[in-house]
Amino acid sequence: xxxxxxxxxxxxxxxxxxxxxxxxxxxxxxxxxxxxxxxxxxxxxxxxxxxxxxxxxxxxxxxxxxxxxxxxxxxxxxxxxxxxxxxxxxxxxxxxxxxxxxxxxxxxxxxxxxxxxxxxxxxxxxxxxxxxxxxxxxxxxxxxxxxxxxxxxxxxxxxxxxxxxxxxxxxxxxxxxxxxxxxxxxxxxxxxxxxxxxxxxxxxxxxxxxxxxxxxxxxxxxxxxxxxxxxxxxxxxxxxxxxxxxxxxxxxxxxxxxxxxxxxxxxxxxxxxxxxxxxxxxxxxxxxxxxxxxxx
Amino acid sequence: xxxxxxxxxxxxxxxxxxxxxxxxxxxxxxxxxxxxxxxxxxxxxxxxxxxxxxxxxxxxxxxxxxxxxxxxxxxxxxxxxxxxxxxxxxxxxxxxxxxxxxxxxxxxxxxxxxxxxxxxxxxxxxxxxxxxxxxxxxxxxxxxxxxxxxxxxxxxxxxxxxxxxxxxxxxxxxxxxxxxxxxxxxxxxxxxxxxxxxxxxxxxxxxxxxxxxxxxxxxxxxxxxxxxxxxxxxxxxxxxxxxxxxxxxxxxxxxxxxxxxxxxxxxxxxxxxxxxxxxxxxxx
Ligand SMILES: Nc1ncnc2c1ncn2[C@@H]1O[C@H](COP(=O)(O)OP(=O)(O)OP(=O)(O)O)[C@@H](O)[C@H]1O
Ligand SMILES: [Mg+2]
Numbered sequence: 001x002x003x004x005x006x007x008x009x010x011x012x013x014x015x016x017x018x019x020x021x022x023x024x025x026x027x028x029x030x031x032x033x034x035x036x037x038x039x040x041x042x043x044x045x046x047x048x049x050x051x052x053x054x055x056x057x058x059x060x061x062x063x064x065x066x067x068x069x070x071x072x073x074x075x076x077x078x079x080x081x082x083x084x085x086x087x088x089x090x091x092x093x094x095x096x097x098x099x100x101x102x103x104x105x106x107x108x109x110x111x112x113x114x115x116x117x118x119x120x121x122x123x124x125x126x127x128x129x130x131x132x133x134x135x136x137x138x139x140x141x142x143x144x145x146x147x148x149x150x151x152x153x154x155x156x157x158x159x160x161x162x163x164x165x166x167x168x169x170x171x172x173x174x175x176x177x178x179x180x181x182x183x184x185x186x187x188x189x190x191x192x193x194x195x196x197x198x199x200x201x202x203x204x205x206x207x208x209x210x211x212x213x214x215x216x217x218x219x220x221x222x223x224x225x226x227x228x229x230x231x232x233x234x235x236x237x238x239x240x241x242x243x244x245x246x247x248x249x250x251x252x253x254x255x256x257x258x259x260x261x262x263x264x265x266x267x268x269x270x271x272x273x274x275x276x277x278x279x280x281x282x283x284x285x286x287x288x289x290x291x292x293x294x295x296x
Numbered sequence: 297x298x299x300x301x302x303x304x305x306x307x308x309x310x311x312x313x314x315x316x317x318x319x320x321x322x323x324x325x326x327x328x329x330x331x332x333x334x335x336x337x338x339x340x341x342x343x344x345x346x347x348x349x350x351x352x353x354x355x356x357x358x359x360x361x362x363x364x365x366x367x368x369x370x371x372x373x374x375x376x377x378x379x380x381x382x383x384x385x386x387x388x389x390x391x392x393x394x395x396x397x398x399x400x401x402x403x404x405x406x407x408x409x410x411x412x413x414x415x416x417x418x419x420x421x422x423x424x425x426x427x428x429x430x431x432x433x434x435x436x437x438x439x440x441x442x443x444x445x446x447x448x449x450x451x452x453x454x455x456x457x458x459x460x461x462x463x464x465x466x467x468x469x470x471x472x473x474x475x476x477x478x479x480x481x482x483x484x485x486x487x488x489x490x491x492x493x494x495x496x497x498x499x500x501x502x503x504x505x506x507x508x509x510x511x512x513x514x515x516x517x518x519x520x521x522x523x524x525x526x527x528x529x530x531x532x533x534x535x536x537x538x539x540x541x542x543x544x545x546x547x548x549x550x551x552x553x554x555x556x557x558x559x560x561x562x563x564x565x566x567x568x569x570x571x572x573x574x575x576x577x578x579x580x
Contacts, residue, residue, distance in 0.1 A: 010410060012401040203397050206359055207458075208387030209414040210380070296361050296382070 010204060011197050011214075013221040018192045025185050026229025026280070027236060030272050033178045034237035037272070038244075040171040041265050047164045058124040058134070060091075063147040064117035075120055077144035082124060087132040094121040182276060186226070186283040190218055194291050205295055215288040219281045226280030230273025237269070308332040308371065309466050309497045310356055312523075315365030317351055325351050327521040329365070333466075333499065338492045338528075340508045341501040343518030349501040350394060352518065353468050356499070357391050358382055370465070387415055390464030394471045394501075396455040398443040404430065404454045405439040411462040429457050449476050456484065460491060467491060469500045473507065485511060 013019070062078060065071055075093065082091045099118055107116075126132055138150045194201065204214055310333040317326040325348045333339065341349050354360040355367060358374065367374045369385050377385070390411075398407050405426055412422045430439050433453040443451050452472065459467060469488065473481035485500075485507055492498045499516070502508060508515065515526040 010399065010402065010406070010413070015401075199397070200399050200401075202359075203399060204410070204414065206357060206386060206391060206397075207411050207414050208383045208385075210383045213414060293379075296358055296379075 009217045009221070011200055011217050013193060013197070013217060016193055016196060018196070019189050019221070019225060022185065022189050022225045022280075023229035023232055026182060026226055026276055027232035029178045029182050030230050030233025030276055031236045031240075033175055033272055033276075034233065034241065034269055036171045036174045036178070037268060038241055038265060040168050040175075041268070043164045043168055043171075045262075047161050047168075056126050056128060057153065058126070058132070058137075059151045059153075060122040060124060060141060061149045061151060062120040062122070062145050063149075064119060065145075068117065071120065074145040074148075075122075078122065078141050078148065081137070081140050081144060082122065085132065085137060087126050088124055089127045090125045092123045094123055179279065182279055183283050186222055186280045187287050189225075190222065190284045190287040191291070193218060193221075194288060201292075202295075205292070211289050211292040214292060215285045218288045219285040222284035223277050223281040226277035227273060229280075230276040233276075234269070234273050241269070307334050308368065309335050309337075310499075311366075311368040312355075313366040313368075315355065315362045315367060317348070317355065317360065318363045324363070325521055326355075326362075326518075326523075329523045331516065331523055331525050333497055335465075335497055336492070336495055337514060338489070338498045339500070339514040339516050340511075341499055341516045341518070342503075342505070342508060345503070347518040348521055349518055350470055352516075352523070353391075353470050353499070353501055356466075357389050357468055358386055383414075387411065387462060388465045390459035390462065390467045390496075392452075392456050392459045392467075392469035392472045394474065396443070396451050398451060398455055398458075400443050403440045403442055404435055404446065404450075407443065407454055408457045408461050410458060415462060425461060426457075429461055430454075433457050449480055452476060452480075452484070456487065460496075464496065466497045467499070469498075471501055471503065473502060473504055478506070481507060 060078060060082070062071075062074055065074060079091065079093075082088055096118060099121055103118075134150055134152050138148075141148050141150060201214055310331075312329045312331050315326060315329040316324050318324045329352070341352065343349055351360070355362055356369070358369070361374075370388060372381070372385060374382075374385075399410070402410075408430060409422050409426045412425065427436070427439070430436055433456065435450060435453055435457070438446060438450060441450075443454060446454065456469075456472065459469070467488065472484055472488075476484070481504060488498050488500060489511070512529045514528045517524045517526060
C-alpha cells in the first residue's frame with residue numbers, strides 16, 4: 001500500500017489545475033455523508049428504544065365521575081381488574097400532585113384549585129415480553145368505570161416510528177446519491193486528466209507500458225485527492241456532530257433517550273475518509289483501464 | 297506459429313502479408329504491402345511526402361491496426377495476440393519518433409529512464425544505465441534539463457537514447473535526421489549502424505537521399521501506397537565536400553566537430569552494458 005502511494009509518477013498529474021477542486025467536492029460530500037449517516041444511526045437507536053420502552057407500558061385514565069365521592073370506588077374496581085390481568089407486572093396510581101404537575105403547562109395555577117375535577121392516572125407496567133389484549137382490558141375497565149381510557153401509546157408512537165423509518169430511508173438514499181456523485185466526479189476528473197495527458201499516455205503506451213502501469217498513476221493520484229478530501233470533510237463534520245450532540249444532551253431525556261454516539265458510530269465516521277479514498281482509487285483505475293482498452 | 301512461411305520462422309523480425317491501411321473511410325494509404333525484415337538487417341524507408349512512411353512505421357510499432365492483411369512481429373501474429381501480451385512486444389521495439397515525443401515535464405534523465413521503469417527495472421540499475429547512456433550521447437551536463445530547454449539536436453539525442461536504452465531488437469526511426477544539419481545527420485546514422493552491428497534490426501524513414509545513397513543498405517520504397525523492397529548496394533566513401541555544401545573551410549570545421557563528438561559515435565569499449573549484449577539479460 002505504501003509502495004503504491006509513494007510510487008514515482010511519469011505523468012504531471014500533481015500539477016493538474018482541474019483536479020484541485022476534487023478534494024473540496026469530496027470534503028463536502030463526506031461532510032454530508034457524515035451527517036446523513038450519524039443522523040440515521042441515532043434515529044435507529046431512538047426508534048429501537050421507543051419501540052422497546054413503550055411496548056411494556058400502559059396508562060389507564062379514569063375520567064372524574066359526576067359525583068366526586070364515586071371516584072375512589074371506581075379506582076379500586078379498576079385496580080382489581082388490573083391485578084387480575086396476568087400480563088401486568090406492576091401498577092401504580094399516580095398521585096394528584098404529579099397529575100397537577102403534568103397538567104400545569106396547560107392549566108397553570110388554576111389546577112391548584114381542589115375544585116377542579118382531576119382525572120386519575122394509573123401507570124401500568126407489563127411483564128417483559130408479555131402480550132396484552134388492550135381492547136379486552138379497555139372493555140373490562142369500562143364496565144366498572146364508564147368513560148375510562150387505556151392508552152398504550154401505540155398509535156402516536158407507531159406514527160413516530162414510521163416517520164423515523166421514512167427519514168432513515170431518505171438518509172440512505174442521500175448516502176447513495178452522495179456515493180454516485182463521488183464516483184461521477186472522480187470519473188469526470190479522471191477523464192479530463194486522460195484528455196490532458198493523452199500524448200504522454202500515448203508515449204507510455206507505445207514504450208510498452210501495461211495499462212495497469214498507467215492506471216496506477218491515476219489511481220494513486222485519486223487516492224491522495226480522495227483521502228485529502230475525506231479528512232477535510234471529517235474536519236468539517238466532527239465539530240458539527242459534536243455541536244449537535246451537545247444540543248441534544250441539553251434536551252429533556254424523555255423524547256430522545258440518550259443520543260450520544262456509540263463507539264461503532266465513531267468508527268463508521270472515521271472510516272468515511274478511507275472509504276471515499278477507496279471509492280476514488282477504484283473509480284479512477286476503472287476509468288483509465290476502460291479508456292485505454294480502446295487503444296491497440 | 298500459424299503463419300505459413302518458407303523461411304526459418306525465427307529469422308523474420310517483421311512480416312507483412314497483403315497489408316492494407318486506410319484511415320476512416322478515406323482511400324487506402326497502403327495497398328497490398330508484402331515484406332519481411334530479416335534479423336540484423338538495415339533498411340531505409342523512402343518515398344515522397346505522404347507516401348505512407350510514417351503510417352507503415354506506426355503499423356510496425358503497433359500504434360495502428362491494419363485495415364486488412366497480416367502483420368507479425370517477432371513471429372507473433374498481432375491480430376491473434378492477446379492484448380495484454382502486446383506491451384512485451386512493444387518493449388522489444390525502440391522508436392525514434394519524427395517529432396521526438398519527449399515528455400516535457402520530465403528531465404532528460406527521466407525521459408530516457410522511461411522504457412526501463414515501464415519494464416519494472418530496479419531503480420539502481422536504471423540509474424547506472426541511464427547515466428552511462430546519456431554521458432555516451434554527450435548529454436552528461438544536461439541530465440536534469442527538461443526537453444524544452446534543450447536544443448533540437450540535444451532533444452534528438454535524448455529521444456534516440458530513450459529508443460535504445462532497453463536494447464531493442466528492432467529500432468525504428470522516423471526522419472531522425474530531419475531537424476539536424478548534415479554532419480549531425482551522418483553522426484546519427486553512424487550510431488544506428490553501430491547498433492546494427494551489435495545485432496539490432498534497423499529501419500529508418502528518411503527524405504535524405506544523400507544519406508541513403510552513401511550508406512548503401514537495403515531500401516523499402518513506398519510508391520502510391522505500394523512497397524518495393526530493394527537489397528543493399530555498395531557503400532559510397534564519404535567526401536567531406538559533399539557532406540557539407542559550401543566552402544571547404546566550413547567542411548573542415550564540420551569534420552573537426554564530428555571528430556570531437558566521436559565520443560557518442562561509438563559504444564564505450566569497456567562498457568559492460570553496451571559492450572556485451574548478453575549482460576542485458578540480467579535486467580530485461
Ligand atoms: N491520422 C490520419 N488520419 C487521416 N489520414 C492520415 C492520417 N495520418 C496520415 N494520413 C494520410 O495518410 C497518408 C500517408 O501519411 P504518412 O504520414 O504516412 O506519410 P509520410 O510518408 O510519413 O509523409 P512525410 O514524409 O511527409 O512524413 C497521407 O495522405 C496522409 O494524409
Ligand atoms: Mg512521416
